[in-house]
Amino acid sequence: MVNPNPRDLALQALNNFDQKGLLPRYFLEQSFQKYPGLSGRDKSLCVHITNGVLRWRLRLDWYVEQCLDFPFNKLEARILNILRIALYQILFMDRIPESAAVNEAVKQAKAEGRTHLGRFVNGLLRGVIRKKEGLKPFPEGVGKVKRLSIEYSFPQWIVEKWIRELGEARTISLLKASNEIPKLVIRVNTLKTTRPALIERLVAKGISVSPARFSPIGICIEGLNAPVAELEAFNKGLFVVQGEAAQLCGLLLRPPEGACVLELCAGVGGKATHLAEQVGSQGRILGLDIKRGTLVRLRQTCERLGISWVYPLVADATRPLEKLLKKRFQRILIDSPCSALGVIARHPDIKWARKESHIEELSRLQGQILTRACEVLAPGGSLLYVTCTISREENEGLVESFLEEHPEMYVVDLAGSAPPLVREFVDEEGFFRTWPDVHGLDGFFAAMLAKK
Template identity: 30%
Template sequence: MTEQASRSAPLAAALLGAADLLAAVLSGRTLDAALAETALTKTPLTGPLRAAVMDLAYSTLRSFGREDFFLAQLMNKPVADVQIRCLLLITLNRLEARPEHAYAIVDQAVTVASRLAAGNFKGLVNGVLRNFLRRQDELLARAKENPVAHHQHPAWWITRLKKDHPHHWQAILAANNTHPPMTLRVNQRRITSADFSAQLTAAGLTTHAVGDAAWQLDKPVPIEQIPGFHEGLCSVQDAGAQRAALLLDVHPGQRVLDACAAPGGKAAHLLELADLQLLALDADAARAARITENLVRLGLLSDNVRVCTGDARTPTIWWNGQPFDRILADVPCSASGVVRRHPDAKWLRRVSDIEGFAVTQVRILDALWHTLASGGKMLYATCSLFAAENEEQVAAFIGRHADAQRLAIDGAPSVQLLPHADHDGFFYALLQKN
């Protein structure tokens, strides 16, 4: 974002900032990477402007299939300038969300266009947006007949969900397009769940319980407004993700491995449940540093806790040969169960990515199994909804390892949580070494 834009009307600056982010995503970068790049190379987004830019970017990525469909109907050929295309997509999303402000939105979008690409697209932007307003009812009807526009997901994604979840695929797609809940996990080493709830109420935050130590905020807020967050009284963690540590069934003194542990939410939860000899592992050094930061904030770092940078597929590099009693294998995956938090993933993922993740998951599982003690338990976890990464992966693992057996979870061989008002989508399977 240019300095000139940051001094202009707030909406114009927000439209331009969001268009920059969307252009970065369409070029193949994740939204997180695009934000980091903006902070390093351009005027940093702060305060209300950052909030406005993020709102526009996230909303447009959630409904990208819809806005892209509209744009294709409104233009005879694709616009050559990527930034102008992104400006149009962002503005179409805004017009749908705030129809009562249509005149001001179009005016601000034209203002931004006049500063981009030598101002050559000012008339085009004005014409496309006003044409959309005239034809909106017609375009909305057409969008209902187009699966990508209607469900706001890529065609291959819709097809795979139909196959894997024939009775729930439409509800999953609808849930993926909503805003995610914000849930807090109470650090019961520091405060009781009841006392923390009282602090939330005193701070004017309304919540409801979604677990023994989990409180979901009725309305998400910045972490600065959460009482005791910086003092380590709580963590932000989805209620579905909080099931992992509970399912692993840890006991004091056990040797526990959290593989692929960054940013450390599940490792911290395990340490909140019991005094453990824990190794938190991650292949990325920068992400591993975040594990340490979170454990320090929560007061959980000790001589019995080690954070290590290493690849879960190659234990010989980081394992000392002492078997683990418990292993949390929270493996890399498509993240198809958490796309409402990462809407860019819907449009960045490809079918081939699922196959690639499955290969990585096989290598991690087979490598970690050799480090598990006899009688020990390993929890296989993903934030995916695709069977190729979940049930099919576990079934194949059982077939390769005669000494592996499933342990029931809630009376079932495994658990597939679907995106819901109270939690994201996760898969869990608990394995024991005979």
């Protein structure tokens, strides 16, 4: 099987996203499995270009629009993605020769036998190169929201939302930080190794690493030219890929050794496996999720890590759980579905996959899950509610409305209950928060609730 050009794979990923809504990260994951002979360098280039286009899409479109002599909306979607890919390389990637970016784009445009499109792409890109120093990052004479939307390449509704909740200066700071390319962070599997030992092992393989700034079990990896899943240490189960903010959240619940913990919306198991390390082999983690395929991946992760006391369960967390579970729990973690606006730096496709209407839908869903969790929480038990978003309706606003309807529940101030190393992230209301612009971490929120 002939391996595809990484730019062609990036184009397919972007086209599939536009046409079918398939998130590019999932398309590329499937493609890399389909083409096992694709080099690590080509995989990295493909991911970098795809995410770069998604990160700067509106700004790239504005550059294209400045060079057109016909209305922007008349441009074919496929040709627009070809131009976006080329312009990202020309304007944001110093190591790619401009001529290479132009030539590859022309080839892509001609692929369907339409020679005139190749000439059009060639002319537009070379025009951009000639005047790129004078290109303006946003149009003049437009409103504040539209200017920020184009300059930082964010949908207007997110810009408006953050200005409303955080103010203009803080929004600009957050937009900038959310466009930074984040470091790859892993969490040490403490059942098999230690952070110093894993660092030594990775360095011996020529990999550039450093201890995470905040998490005591985190390691930052830089300049990796191959997928992390191809590393020997990964396949031996010495670590999992998990952002530092998520690692810190995993330290908040503090289950005792041997405890039985329920996790709702467990996903692929980042937090479930972290909890499993804490409770030890005499404990038990019940990981519930509505998606069977996701729980298959959770089980695979547990097998790789050497964890046999995580039990996946397919169920809907918005439905009553008492008959299904037949017990109450002293510790519950909700890794809540959310708009994920706090991890846009890591997953820039979120900007374009989310709509403003999703916020209300998600808030309603989150409230239902909290209610069901409360029903199976034992008196005196603790419930940790976690999101990876920056959205009042899904975070403190949701907690406030939930408490109004459930007088038997109350907020536990994390300033007093969290481990000392996490307390710097606790705000005046007792909630855990990390911010991309303040801490250089993903934007997470966590609230500890308890039952009287």
